[in-house]
Amino acid sequence: MKKWLGVLSSVGLLCVLATAVEAGTIIRWGETQAPDHIALKMIERVAKKVSDATQGRIQIQGYPSSQLGSSKEMIEAIVLGTQQMVTDGTANFGQWVPSIGVTEAPYVWRDAAHLAKVMAGPIGEDLNKQLIEKRGIRILGTTYYGVRQLTTTNKAVRTVADMKEFKLRVPENEIFLAMARAWGAKPTPMTFGELYLALRQSVVDGQENPLPTIDSGKFFEVQKYLVLTAHILTPRIVAMNEKFWQGLPAADRQIISDAVAEGIAWNNQETEAAERVLVEKFKKAGMEVIQPDYESFRKPVLDTLPKMFEAKWGKGLFERIVETR
Secondary structure: OOOHHHHHHHHHHHHHHHHHHHHHEEEEEOOOOOOOOOOHHHHHHHHHHHHHHHOOOOEEEEOOOOOOOOHHHHHHHHOOOOEEEEEEEEHHOOOOOHHHHHOOOOOOOHHHHHHHHHHHHHHHHHHHHHHHHHHHEEEEEEEEEHHHHHOOOOOOOHHHHOOOOOOOEOOOOHHHHHHHHHHHOOOEEEHHHHHHHHHHOOOOEEEEEHHHHHHHHOOOOOEEEEEEEEEEEEEEEEEEEEEHHHHHHHHHHHHHHHHHHHHHHHHHHHHHHHHHHHHHHHHHHHOOOOOOHHHHHHHHHHHHHHHHHHHHHHOOHHHHHHHHO
16 A cells, blocks of 8 residues: 555646646747757757756746747847747847847957957946837847858959849848948848748849858858958847846846856857857858958948947947047
8 A cells, every 4th residue: 555655746846846847937939040050959959957956946948040030020029028039140130129230340340359358248238128128028138149241143243342232141130231331332231031942043133141151141152252351340149039038036137147158159169169160161162262352342331330320329439439548
């Protein structure tokens, strides 16, 4: 009898544990990037660390390839609270907090260390405060996405003059549109998920993205030239709905914060390592690599964009970032 009571007790305990897991917290984390991108592997690492630390009570589910919607749609879902987390470029949050767009401005960052210092300092803290107060979005951390380079389908671009009337796919935000126009190009915004087919069918003449994204998106298969313009160093923020965040116990918030910080450190290291080897990979795949006239791309952008967006970014903010040492 005691043996059967023991068995029944064990079964009952397992049922309670199973119910607890089922009743646990599910966090949906959306991404535009493909499943094999470093950003998705980061989500997997964070999810495992959080699950392990909470005995499965908190489960983070990653959704790659815009499964939850476009950048704009996912950010809106975070605002509404129908989605808990997203990683996206800072400029895409600019329609809610205009000043944050400066962090994805062309030629504002010297390197990844400069980016990390500013986003961890007073400027980054103020941007986080604005996002929380105005739209209920919290920045959990900033990832290094890489330096954006240009690729073209069949045109060898060596100076900005070669960009005249060039149909350039850009993300759906005003900073990228203005940059393309400053180059004399015809900006063509479209979602990331549409891009590979658009390149293959020559709907656009080219695109611009960091090397790891060119790799994971397989754009080297449908692009002939890699043009090392190095025009934008993109920060992407890991963002969460603030109400959801505050609804978690303090201990769970700490677990998630620690896991995200570890994941970002790994992401940044992997991204920089990938950038060191991918140019050679693309050469072997048949791409021709061009070192363009860098200053010809830089000058028209710096002559126009800081003045154009100063009212939105805040007077002197672009210069403060540039001058941070």
